Amino acid sequence: MGAQLRVYKRRIKSVTATKKITKAMEMIAASRVVKAQRKVQASTPYATELTRAVTAVATGANDKHPLTTEAENPTRAAVLLLTSDRGLAGAFNSNAIKAAEQLIRKLEGEGKGVDIYVVGRRGVAHFNFRERKLADSWTGFTDEPTYADAKKIGEPLIEAIEKDTAEGGVDELHIVYTEFVSMMTQTAVEARLLPLSLDEVAKEAGQQDTLRPLYDFEPSAEDVLDALLPRYVESRIYNALLQSSASKHAATRRAMKSATDNAGELITNLTRLANAARQADITQEISEIVGGTAALADATAGSDK
Amino acid sequence: MAAELHVELVAADRSVWSGEATLVIARTTSGDIGVMPGHQPLLGVLESGPVTIRTSEGATVVAAVHGGFISFADDKLSLLAEIAELADEIDAQRAERALERAKSDSDAAAERRAEVRLRAVAAR
Numbered sequence: 560m561g562a563q564l565r566v567y568k569r570r571i572k573s574v575t576a577t578k579k580i581t582k583a584m585e586m587i588a589a590s591r592v593v594k595a596q597r598k599v600q601a602s603t604p605y606a607t608e609l610t611r612a613v614t615a616v617a618t619g620a621n622d623k624h625p626l627t628t629e630a631e632n633p634t635r636a637a638v639l640l641l642t643s644d645r646g647l648a649g650a651f652n653s654n655a656i657k658a659a660e661q662l663i664r665k666l667e668g669e670g671k672g673v674d675i676y677v678v679g680r681r682g683v684a685h686f687n688f689r690e691r692k693l694a695d696s697w698t699g700f701t702d703e704p705t706y707a708d709a710k711k712i713g714e715p716l717i718e719a720i721e722k723d724t725a726e727g728g729v730d731e732l733h734i735v736y737t738e739f740v741s742m743m744t745q746t747a748v749e750a751r752l753l754p755l756s757l758d759e760v761a762k763e764a765g766q767q768d769t770l771r772p773l774y775d776f777e778p779s780a781e782d783v784l785d786a787l788l789p790r791y792v793e794s795r796i797y798n799a800l801l802q803s804s805a806s807k808h809a810a811t812r813r814a815m816k817s818a819t820d821n822a823g824e825l826i827t828n829l830t831r832l833a834n835a836a837r838q839a840d841i842t843q844e845i846s847e848i849v850g851g852t853a854a855l856a857d858a859t860a861g862s863d864k
Numbered sequence: 865m866a867a868e869l870h871v872e873l874v875a876a877d878r879s880v881w882s883g884e885a886t887l888v889i890a891r892t893t894s895g896d897i898g899v900m901p902g903h904q905p906l907l908g909v910l911e912s913g914p915v916t917i918r919t920s921e922g923a924t925v926v927a928a929v930h931g932g933f934i935s936f937a938d939d940k941l942s943l944l945a946e947i948a949e950l951a952d953e954i955d956a957q958r959a960e961r962a963l964e965r966a967k968s969d970s971d972a973a974a975e976r977r978a979e980v981r982l983r984a985v986a987a988r
Binding site (some may be wrong): 598601602604605608609611612615616705706710773774775776777778782783786787790793794797 | 872894904907909
């Protein structure tokens with residue numbers, strides 16, 4: 560076998576092995592997307608009910624709560640960025656990081672100090688590599704986030720927003736995550752969680768009706784709001800975590816699908832080249848044999864004389 | 865037909881129970897409260913404790929609710945809880961074991977959770 564042919568054969572074998580792996584990863588990601596989507600749907604009733612309750616209290620209560628009113632002069636903001644632990648998901652993580660960087664630049668342009676909170680090893684690695692300080696980070700659960708994870712993330716954030724700015728607290732809380740639009744489309748979005756802007760919350764709850772019932776609060780409007788808002792933040796973080804994980808799996812599926820397609824194309828091309836090399840080998844062998852016999856025939860013809 | 869109210873009992877990650885009911889009893893921070901159809905709009909903070917729902921068929925559904933909220937308006941009642949379990953789903957023996965473990969570890973939160981579960985089972 561010709562040396563060239565052997566090289567082609569070896570490459571075909573390695574690409575075939577790679578293709579098998581990417582194909583398997585594609586299939587795993589596809590099944591995980593469905594699972595993640597189901598989790599997003601399962602968490603929706605809680606989120607909508609909670610949003611409705613928050614709107615009801617915040618509009619019904621006359622007194623202003625620190626978490627619903629904007630600071631007159633916001634000086635510090637917290638940004639929570641959701642990325643994934645693992646790569647191989649195309650531009651998924653870099654898009655989210657880019658959106659976060661843009662937001663951070665914008666906030667800093669407005670003269671606010673920014674505390675960065677990151678979820679997912681990819682995001683942590685990005686900021687560590689640039690030697691930028693993170694206020695806090697969490698890793699290890701981005702594939703299948705639970706409500707307890709969201710609680711864990713929410714705790715220091717709520718603490719920071721309740722503290723005075725002078726003591727290291729923040730005035731605003733932003734979140735950057737990847738919204739799951741469809742299997743093919745996932746977009747990195749940013750949203751301000753706190754202070755609440757009630758119009759947006761009301762829009763989300765899908766209730767534009769001007770007449771809301773006059774609630775009786777138990778024990779008091781302020782206490783209810785105090786208890787509600789942390790839960791609201793947690794539920795929003797939970798929802799973002801789930802969306803982000805669904806998006807990550809969808810992105811992985813797409814990236815692995817194109818990797819599988821590319822590997823298939825590569826195999827076709829390499830097979831063609833290998834065939835050509837084999838044909839060239841055979842042609843050369845035949846011409847060597849023909850040449851050899853002709854030379855032999857010439858030699859014997861010469862000696863006969 | 866007696867008036868009914870629609871109840872949605874939802875936990876953070878799933879919808880636990882929904883249906884029509886004639887009476888719902890829950891424990892708020894300021895005491896037990898019973899809600900019947902036509903109650904005035906209400907929004908309250910729940911304590912950990914059992915929630916009793918009398919369905920319109922006359923059956924009784926008991927659930928263990930760990931913190932959360934009750935909101936009622938227009939004969940629609942929603943119970944929001946981070947963790948909520950129907951009494952039928954609770955394994956009494958497991959809860960008892962958890963209670964003992966929590967007591968020996970002096971883990972107050974776990975002890976309370978286990979107690980609420982057992983109370984819900986007892987009320988079944």
